[in-house]
Amino acid sequence: MRIGVIEGATRPGSNTSVVTRWVLDHAPEGVEVVHLPLTEHVLPLFDWEKHPMAAGRQYPSEAIQAWADAVNDCDGFVFVVPEYNHGVPGGLKNAIDWLGSELWGKASAFVGVGADGGTRAVEQLRLVLANFNQFTIRSQVSLSIFRDIADGKVQASDQKNKDLAGLYQELTATVAQLKG
Numbered sequence: 001m002r003i004g005v006i007e008g009a010t011r012p013g014s015n016t017s018v019v020t021r022w023v024l025d026h027a028p029e030g031v032e033v034v035h036l037p038l039t040e041h042v043l044p045l046f047d048w049e050k051h052p053m054a055a056g057r058q059y060p061s062e063a064i065q066a067w068a069d070a071v072n073d074c075d076g077f078v079f080v081v082p083e084y085n086h087g088v089p090g091g092l093k094n095a096i097d098w099l100g101s102e103l104w105g106k107a108s109a110f111v112g113v114g115a116d117g118g119t120r121a122v123e124q125l126r127l128v129l130a131n132f133n134q135f136t137i138r139s140q141v142s143l144s145i146f147r148d149i150a151d152g153k154v155q156a157s158d159q160k161n162k163d164l165a166g167l168y169q170e171l172t173a174t175v176a177q178l179k180g
Helices: 015-025 062-072 090-097 119-130 158-179
Strands: 002-007 032-037 076-082 107-114 141-144
Touching: 002 015, 002 062, 002 158, 015 032, 015 076, 015 107, 032 062, 076 119, 076 158, 090 119, 107 119, 107 158, 141 158
Parallel strands: 002 032, 002 076, 076 107, 107 141
Antiparallel strands: none
């Protein structure tokens, strides 16, 4: 099973990078996790005349094709979602807008990051991913940039580690069920 951890910020040095490292470091044994940072998948603003669902997985640039291929190679996802101005960051939404069948029918889980734990951004992202017939895990991890992150790391907490372990357990069970 291959789980893509999508780092949803395009801003270098953001708290999202710190949280993503924590998510990657706490992946369960036996699960292959792949880091998919948007800072390494620099995409133009979506302006293509074709609809990605009708593109036959053939995209107009190498950068977009590499992003689509990386996402397609995953069985499920953990989105590490920063909240910008009470919503999904534009770079993450744009990266999703370039995709079609690569996300179709897969499962996703969410780790929100923000002043209030990124919950509004996560809820908006759930709506976006519904368009891809995604199964989104109900439980999520929400981290406050004021209480849960300091000195360049997620502050140690048995409860946070337990919550993340539960999220991974739900996600991997769902992915296994969807794969049959």
